[in-house]
Amino acid sequence: MSAPAFSRPLPRIEGDAAPYWRALARGRIELPRCRACRRWIFYPRSFCPGCHSTDVVWEELEGRGTVYTFTIVAKPTQPFFVDRAPYVYGLVELDTGVRLPTAIVDCDPQHLRVGDRVHAVFEKVDDEVTLLYFAPE
Amino acid sequence: MTGRAAAVGFAELRPTKKPDGRRPLDLVAEVARAALADAGVRPSEVDGLVVCPAMMQYSMLWPSVVAEHLGLAPSYLEFVDLGGATSCAMVARAAAAVESGRCRTVLCANGDTWDPRQMYMKPPPLVSPHRDFTNPYGAAGANGDYAMAARLHMHRYGTTPRQLAKIAADQRKSAEENPLALFHGQPASIEDVLASPVICDPLHLLEIVLPCSGAEAVVVTSAGIARDRPHPPAWVRGYGEHLEPDPFQRPDFLTTPTVESARRAFAMSGLGPRDVTLAEIYDCYTSAVLIELEDAGFCAKGEGGPFVESHDLTHAGDFPLNTNGGMLSFGQPGLGGGMTLVVEAVRQLMGRAGSRQVARNDVAFVHGNGGTFTEECSLVLAREPS
Secondary structure (H helix, E strand, O other), X not given: OOOOOOOOOOOOOXXXXXXXXXXXXXXXXXXXXXXXXXXEOOOOOOOOOOOOOOOEXXXXXXXXXXXXXXXXXXXXXXXXXXXXXXXXXXXEEEOOOOEEEEEEOXXXXXXXXXXXXXXXXXXXXXXXXXXXXXXXX | OOOOEEEEEEEEOOOEOOOOOOOHHHHHHHHHHHHHHHHXXXXXXXXXXXXXXXXXXXXXXXXXXXXXXXXXXOOEEEEOOOHHHHHHHHHHHHHHHHHOOOOOEEEEEEEEOOOHHHOOOOOOOOOOHHHHHOHHHOOOHHHHHHHHHHHHHHHHHOOOHHHHHHHHHHHHHHHOOOOOOOOOOOOOOHHHHHXXXXXXXXXXXXXXXXXXXXXXXXXXXXXXHHOOOOOOOEEEEEEEEXXXXXXXXXXXXXXXXXXXXXXXXXXXXXXXXXXXXEEEEOOOEHHHHHHHHHHHOOOOOOOHHHHHHHOOOOOXXXXXXXXXXXXXXXXXXXXXXXXHHHHHHHHHHHOOOHHHOOOOOOEEEEEEXXXXXXXXXXXXXXXXXX
């Protein structure tokens, strides 16, 4: 008997976040930024959660940063990932300061360290969804 | 307002991993009746009811469903949904309602079942947009988030796996004196904790809380009523809660709203961390306990590792912590509400903890942590009113 196939968890491309995913599909990282207080807004919203200004504009960020922290997931909670463990799930702090939840790929998990330099890796899942991974430099 | 409400009775059902067909409502009813009997309170005297979500029987209008089932006619009803901060916040709301005169005697009741076969189906949906940015990358729920906190703490402060494991091992020793605990009769040393399977590195299986079926309830009442009960009151001297959005984007992932919730609770009580003689601190993970100890003011930021290493955390130790075994050894019924920690604090303050009674039971600090260090609630309970 084969194991049941669990569908891959994918983002909903809708609402305030849609431009983020459309930018990733073009190989770009873009986030809304508040023109009043200069704060980057993640996850994307049409207003600034810091000052509630609606004067926000989408700006591009460079896909370089450092590993803020991470875990090596041995026992996933999401069924889709069970056969893919172990893998590295973590937070990458972009050089602009925003911290993105992501997975660190193309690395030896046992040698990965907090503070390691990483760069963006775009993975096209389908015509709509591209995911943003990071890999050590 | 401080010290004008007190916990005067409690009850707790034996947690189990084997669902027996009873519904959460059945568990709530059983534990509520037992708590009211313990407090010497008749159903007609209950004029306040505080409940929380039951994951396996999620229902609209839950407070009125529970009130109707128990035949209660309260004038104050409340539904608290703050994850691991829920139970402390339930008691805080009950105390505030009593202090303000809205009601006199409040039943706070939590009960839930847990069926692993249903774990991907039954919990109520969490609709935070944040999930679209975590789940596609393999986020491992709370396990992953608290493992990331552990790793950052280790990297920045030199905290060791042994120090984290000691929290679980010391709590397991206290569980040896608690026949209700799920892990009663299953001792586990630091080495055993470290030898258990890694779930999300650096956290091991025995550093991660165990969901189960169970129920707990506490009765909170006014000073006048509290002095005339079968058991001595545990006075609610202080409470504080605080939420800060998005733990991943805060200036520091390891500095939590506990700083503010504990500050508020201590300020209200007129007491401080040095006055605390026992602590019941939310232990969904060992890393959570370590960071909450720091942020509540029991040691400086970054010194949690040496702190737990240098203190005996068992019920017989110099810093009694999670003296019923904590959720790590007792079990965690429901949506992570932590009511067992509240119940144990009240039990210790009343001097009813039997073979695990702490030597000094003057002041208890109880803390709940919801989400990933998102919303926090702290209580200061004491044997004496202010």
